[in-house]
Amino acid sequence: MDFCGTLLEWYEAHGRTLPWRGTKAPYRVWLSEVMLQQTQVAQAEGYYRRFTDACPAVEDLAAMPEDDVMRLWQGLGYYSRCRNLHRAAKQIAAHYAGGHRRLSYEEWRALPGVGDYTAAAVTSIVWGERRAAIDGNLYRVLSRVFRIDTPIDRPGSVFRDLAAALLDEGAEGMARRGWTAGEWNQAMMDLGATVCTPKSPRCADCPLEAMCLARAEGAQELLPRKASRVKVTERTLRYLIIENERGEILLHRRMGRDIWQGLWEPLEVAASHRMKPEHVVSHRLTHRLLRIEIGRGTMADVPRELTEDWRWVPREELVHYALPKPFTKVLPQE
Numbered sequence: 651m652d653f654c655g656t657l658l659e660w661y662e663a664h665g666r667t668l669p670w671r672g673t674k675a676p677y678r679v680w681l682s683e684v685m686l687q688q689t690q691v692a693q694a695e696g697y698y699r700r701f702t703d704a705c706p707a708v709e710d711l712a713a714m715p716e717d718d719v720m721r722l723w724q725g726l727g728y729y730s731r732c733r734n735l736h737r738a739a740k741q742i743a744a745h746y747a748g749g750h751r752r753l754s755y756e757e758w759r760a761l762p763g764v765g766d767y768t769a770a771a772v773t774s775i776v777w778g779e780r781r782a783a784i785d786g787n788l789y790r791v792l793s794r795v796f797r798i799d800t801p802i803d804r805p806g807s808v809f810r811d812l813a814a815a816l817l818d819e820g821a822e823g824m825a826r827r828g829w830t831a832g833e834w835n836q837a838m839m840d841l842g843a844t845v846c847t848p849k850s851p852r853c854a855d856c857p858l859e860a861m862c863l864a865r866a867e868g869a870q871e872l873l874p875r876k877a878s879r880v881k882v883t884e885r886t887l888r889y890l891i892i893e894n895e896r897g898e899i900l901l902h903r904r905m906g907r908d909i910w911q912g913l914w915e916p917l918e919v920a921a922s923h924r925m926k927p928e929h930v931v932s933h934r935l936t937h938r939l940l941r942i943e944i945g946r947g948t949m950a951d952v953p954r955e956l957t958e959d960w961r962w963v964p965r966e967e968l969v970h971y972a973l974p975k976p977f978t979k980v981l982p983q984e
């Protein structure tokens with residue numbers, strides 16, 4: 651049975667309707683792919699609309715002040731993605747200003763925050779280039795259908811070669827039906843997200859069931875295999891909320907090569923600082939579990955020198971600052 655034809659027929663009938671589907675605008679396709687990295691589709695949809703309303707074209711995003719971009723992104727997490735998005739938008743806009751509307755795969759790949767996956771997704775969806783976008787969905791579907799034991803955290807070129815071979819084999823048939831590698835990639839994403847899910851895959855509804863070796867062996871849930879488990883480390887952060895006599899709250903822009911770079915937060919104090927937390931918030935980042943203790947400080951805690959990275963912010967203006975998610979829950983923004 652033809653893998654590509656079966657997959658794409660299913661996609662035509664069952665593919666998800668998403669706000670970025672149907673567009674071939676490189677900016678919009680790229681934006682959606684950046685948002686979908688480590689973000690659930692339902693959440694990405696809202697943010698995609700928010701961004702495309704505020705910045706309908708890449709030039710609008712490039713021209714927006716970084717603080718406003720961060721503010722739009724607030725709540726999506728992984729803020730380095732946002733900073734890279736903004737830097738890349740500036741480079742794309744400069745490229746366009748030079749009269750070039752099409753970026754090659756290598757040019758996409760060279761942009762900040764764009765890896766093999768995103769470059770392949772954009773060039774295949776927008777221009778139909780024959781490239782597989784290798785992500786967790788593809789690993790899962792291919793490792794199950796072809797019963798591949800190679801650990802996906804050390805995959806070598808096994809999945810890449812197999813995906814390329816499938817696309818080569820299916821190319822003629824796909825072209826006859828008007829399908830490109832872009833549709834193939836989106837079909838793999840949708841199948842992995844809705845049918846061949848990590849837990850309890852819905853094999854009875856799967857178009858690939860008849861050819862799936864893992865299904866035949868009942869080994870679906872044993873695949874894909876991983877060589878190592880990611881170790882989650884714990885980290886405690888302590889903060890003081892300080893309010894002055896005008897009711898303004900002291901915020902500091904977090905810099906340096908650490909989490910939440912460029913975002914605003916209350917005064918962070920050393921882990922040894924004695925305080926009585928009013929709030930304790932747990933916040934999970936990819937490999938870290940943060941325990942955030944937030945207490946109330948006094949004017950005596952205010953650092954002696956407040957440089958430009960410090961601000962006294964009236965409560966009603968807090969909404970204009972990009973705050974890490976844990977603080978949006980505890981800082982009164984009325």
Ligand code: SF4
Pocket residue numbers: 791794795845846847851852853854856857858859860862863864865870
């Ligand atoms: S038959 Fe089951 S395990 Fe195989 S690809 Fe389909 S959903 Fe995944």
